[in-house]
Amino acid sequence: MSLIVQKFGGTSVANADRVRNVARIVTDTYRQGHDVIVVVSAQGDTTDDLIEKANEINPKASKREMDMLLAAGEEISISLLAMAIESLGFPVVSMLGWQAGFQTTSVNGNARIKRIDTDRLREALDKRNIVVVAGFQGINRFGDISTLGRGGSDTSAVALAAALQAECCQIYTDVDGVYTADPRKVKNARKLEEITYDEMLELATLGAQVLHNRSVEMAKKYNVDLEVRSSLDPVEGTKVKEVVNVEKMLIKGVTRDNNIARISIVGVKDQPGIAFKIFSRLAGAQVNVDIILQSIGRDGTKDIAFTVPQSQGEAAMNAIKDMAEIVGCKHVHYHDNVSKVSVVGAGMESNPGVAARMFEALYDADINIQMISTSEIKISVIINRDMADRAVAAIHDAFIS
Amino acid sequence: MSLIVQKFGGTSVANADRVRNVARIVTDTYRQGHDVIVVVSAQGDTTDDLIEKANEINPKASKREMDMLLAAGEEISISLLAMAIESLGFPVVSMLGWQAGFQTTSVNGNARIKRIDTDRLREALDKRNIVVVAGFQGINRFGDISTLGRGGSDTSAVALAAALQAECCQIYTDVDGVYTADPRKVKNARKLEEITYDEMLELATLGAQVLHNRSVEMAKKYNVDLEVRSSLDPVEGTKVKEVVNVEKMLIKGVTRDNNIARISIVGVKDQPGIAFKIFSRLAGAQVNVDIILQSIGRDGTKDIAFTVPQSQGEAAMNAIKDMAEIVGCKHVHYHDNVSKVSVVGAGMESNPGVAARMFEALYDADINIQMISTSEIKISVIINRDMADRAVAAIHDAFIS
Numbered sequence A, B: 001m002s003l004i005v006q007k008f009g010g011t012s013v014a015n016a017d018r019v020r021n022v023a024r025i026v027t028d029t030y031r032q033g034h035d036v037i038v039v040v041s042a043q044g045d046t047t048d049d050l051i052e053k054a055n056e057i058n059p060k061a062s063k064r065e066m067d068m069l070l071a072a073g074e075e076i077s078i079s080l081l082a083m084a085i086e087s088l089g090f091p092v093v094s095m096l097g098w099q100a101g102f103q104t105t106s107v108n109g110n111a112r113i114k115r116i117d118t119d120r121l122r123e124a125l126d127k128r129n130i131v132v133v134a135g136f137q138g139i140n141r142f143g144d145i146s147t148l149g150r151g152g153s154d155t156s157a158v159a160l161a162a163a164l165q166a167e168c169c170q171i172y173t174d175v176d177g178v179y180t181a182d183p184r185k186v187k188n189a190r191k192l193e194e195i196t197y198d199e200m201l202e203l204a205t206l207g208a209q210v211l212h213n214r215s216v217e218m219a220k221k222y223n224v225d226l227e228v229r230s231s232l233d234p235v236e237g238t239k240v241k242e243v244v245n246v247e248k249m250l251i252k253g254v255t256r257d258n259n260i261a262r263i264s265i266v267g268v269k270d271q272p273g274i275a276f277k278i279f280s281r282l283a284g285a286q287v288n289v290d291i292i293l294q295s296i297g298r299d300g301t302k303d304i305a306f307t308v309p310q311s312q313g314e315a316a317m318n319a320i321k322d323m324a325e326i327v328g329c330k331h332v333h334y335h336d337n338v339s340k341v342s343v344v345g346a347g348m349e350s351n352p353g354v355a356a357r358m359f360e361a362l363y364d365a366d367i368n369i370q371m372i373s374t375s376e377i378k379i380s381v382i383i384n385r386d387m388a389d390r391a392v393a394a395i396h397d398a399f400i401s
Helices: A016-031 A046-057 A063-087 A119-126 A152-163 A197-205 A213-222 A274-284 A310-319 A323-327 A346-350 A353-364 A385-399 B016-031 B046-057 B063-087 B119-126 B152-163 B197-205 B213-222 B274-284 B310-319 B323-327 B346-350 B353-364 B385-399
Strands: A003-008 A035-040 A092-095 A102-104 A113-116 A130-134 A137-139 A145-147 A168-173 A194-196 A226-230 A238-241 A253-257 A261-269 A292-294 A301-308 A331-335 A338-344 A371-375 A378-384 B003-008 B035-040 B092-095 B102-104 B113-116 B130-134 B137-139 B145-147 B168-173 B194-196 B226-230 B238-241 B253-257 B261-269 B292-294 B301-308 B331-335 B338-344 B371-374 B378-384
Touching (some): A016 A035, A016 A063, A035 A119, A035 A152, A046 A063, A046 B016, A046 B063, A063 A130, A063 A137, A063 A145, A063 B046, A063 B063, A063 B092, A092 A119, A092 B063, A113 A152, A130 A152, A152 A213, A194 A197, A197 A213, A197 A253, A197 A338, A213 A226, A253 A385, A261 A274, A274 A292, A274 A301, A274 A310, A310 A331, A353 A378, A378 A385, B003 B016, B003 B152, B016 B063, B035 B119, B046 B063, B063 B092, B063 B130, B063 B137, B063 B145, B092 B119, B113 B152, B119 B130, B130 B152, B152 B168, B152 B213, B194 B197, B197 B213, B197 B238, B197 B253, B197 B338, B213 B226, B253 B385, B261 B274, B261 B310, B274 B301, B274 B310, B274 B323, B301 B310, B353 B378, B353 B385, B378 B385
Parallel strands (some): A003 A035, A003 A168, A035 A130, B003 B035, B003 B168, B092 B130, B102 B137, B194 B238
Antiparallel strands (some): A102 A113, A253 A338, A261 A331, A292 A301, A338 A378, A371 A378, B102 B113, B137 B145, B253 B338, B261 B301, B292 B301
16 A cells, blocks of 8 residues: 655644645545545644743743643644544544654754654554644653644654655645746746755745755655645645656746845955854854855955845844954945845756856846855845845746746 | 642633733742642633534544544643743643553543553652643543543542642632532522531532532542632632531531423332333433432322433433333423522431421422432422522521521
């Protein structure tokens, strides 16, 4: 019997109608002769509501008690989905993270899955049950409830698919696949049939927000075939796997990320150790630095610019506020009116024309480039934020239309 | 270190302010040098809200999934209370039923506690933690979440007090003790300092609704000292124990129960086996029969009357609807405009004057008695429902004022 793992997010189970809809998708798959494990997140705003309740009582609550609280969200959604499946007349059993065997590390609030003890799951599947598993949660070696942090339910689903060698892991969401650009903003955006793990990782990092990075990394590591599908529209989605059919398209997507800020340190002494001092400070403050640019020295000084997530901008500036003394710079500038626009595609590494075509599209649209960063499968530029949507459309048209 | 178990119901933790109030009561007790285990129910209307969610999806949901759903209610309340205790600077740890070692029978929705594996609780107490335990829930031998049914959290608290040989088990509620009558209705109602388990059992059965019977039975069986206290008013409550100081009062309370209906079977043949046929039918239909009265035979026929909970009235009438044929009776009458009014007190068994004084009070108030039932520690009468409040006041005045 081939096993399919299906994962449904919070919006897919937000109310009774949606839960019934998920029950139909799950039982249709089961009726086709598959074993089915369903992973669900907490309903709609449940997690946010619970966090608000906690903040009202103790804004500095321990992570252990926070995990205990939040885990109740999936307990509600798994039992409701199981009830909906029962009402369609199918055998079903719901399991909390610990019941499904999710053993995690002890870091409450951001635990990692150490292993899944699959005995109970296999036993339930052997009895031909549909198994509804609470995503996002597990248990640590102290017997405490733990949660996996952002995107945790995707990770739960992929981990189950890996542990039980499922045929595939279907991630149901409110879009019907991965697009070459945001279809609400770029009219010619096209849905991809297939995409590689690495391309998906770049897209996720760049703000496409379809799949969480941890889940894609795990899928790549254990070679789990992923499929992104819509829970509301029964069309084919996008498959994420190791090797994909060569498509005509050179690039897989154009993305925009607004959670970004640019920091420039102007006029630092042109001597060894300066970059080390700056970036070890930032690392110490847990700031994720993305693009780094260093100018060629002039008059014995040089400029260093880098980008950080906008949400970490304040922390970054605090970390380097006394840099003038240490590295002897003239000014530290902070800009958060910027966006990162990127093209992603495994084909571009062997095709030097991609960068030129991208820059030409921006030039034609009269958009100035502030910074450039390239990797084997992506090219990113930093531009003014108010031009970002126009830039995405221009680049997308140049490559895909 | 002496251990005190404190139990707080849903209204006592209904919102953030109430949760903080409970945290203060708990930490005050801890500060006095006691070990403290706190048992809490789900917040306010949480359980009803969850049942409504379930009914919307599947009104015939399995009890297993219903228990999974409902157990989330206490998971929320224990973590919130633990957070409130953390914010006061005390060491605390919350535990779900299964983490606290509650092993139950497999009857979902109405499980019984088989035993409590106290290792984890003792370990937490040894580290001087306040332990917040989810009431109402446990785990069965299949590793499934189970719930204990109505009054379950009281039972959880008493079971913990018994298993860990606590000094006492304090049941916090929205009244400050057990009264001789409903203080909202009888102006001279007095709070009892002490009451025996048996008296408390009669009062609970008769509708006083302070403590659930199962918890009082368990307290009696394991000799756990109970105390009923108010979570809003820090006065002494009422102690429930095996032997109480002899008080001047002969009776402990006057109660009224409106969930009652009277069924009369008129003119049955005066021959053996008739009662057996009627009451075995009712037992088969799961109807709880309370008072039974049989008239002395006359003209070869007799009358049988009995009371049932009003909520089971329809089931009772269905069970005996073909009685005319079987026992050859003339009519079956159903009355639900009746109430049961009772006096309870361990002293009355050796004092035949109690019944006379009760009947005299009713006669003085011009209230007709339909049926009478007596036990060692109580006397109950069935009267017209619209006279019930007046009857309670009259009887209470005759004995207590």
